[in-house]
Amino acid sequence: MQQFDIRACEARISISVPVFVCYVPAGFPSPADDYLDHPLDFNELLIAHPAATFAVRVAGDSMTGAGIYAGDIAVVDRAVTAIDGSIVLVILDGEFTIKRYRCRARGRGVWLEAANPAYPPMPITEDRAFEVWGVVRYAIRRL
Numbered sequence: 001m002q003q004f005d006i007r008a009c010e011a012r013i014s015i016s017v018p019v020f021v022c023y024v025p026a027g028f029p030s031p032a033d034d035y036l037d038h039p040l041d042f043n044e045l046l047i048a049h050p051a052a053t054f055a056v057r058v059a060g061d062s063m064t065g066a067g068i069y070a071g072d073i074a075v076v077d078r079a080v081t082a083i084d085g086s087i088v089l090v091i092l093d094g095e096f097t098i099k100r101y102r103c104r105a106r107g108r109g110v111w112l113e114a115a116n117p118a119y120p121p122m123p124i125t126e127d128r129a130f131e132v133w134g135v136v137r138y139a140i141r142r143l
Helices: 042-046
Strands: 053-057 073-077 087-092 095-103 110-113 130-140
Touching: 042 130, 053 130, 087 110, 095 130
Parallel strands: none
Antiparallel strands: 053 073, 073 130, 087 095, 087 130, 095 110
16 A cells, blocks of 8 residues: 555645526526626635645445445545544554544543444554544545
């Protein structure tokens, strides 16, 4: 597996696209000026903390029940604190993985949970190297 430093990644371009103010249940509205809203900048939409946000490409099928599939791009925010139920990017025993973070009150246990019943929960014990790298805020998928 090729090693890389996620921290060295940065956004290179900012592009905005037009947004139509009407909802479209099927089809596409007539592109008249009356329907145009202010331009949408995907950086503004997806990134709350620019200095602490990066993206990773997802591999595997352990999070399909949460709507995250192989090939998706996960937008990860390191400035957000993980709470019980958050989907997180972690380093576990030297490997990156995306799972749901679970913790019990009063320090009675932490584990990672897949969103696919084929994968068992992963308890976090003192003998495991574990670090939360950030909270997954969005998953982007090409249709």
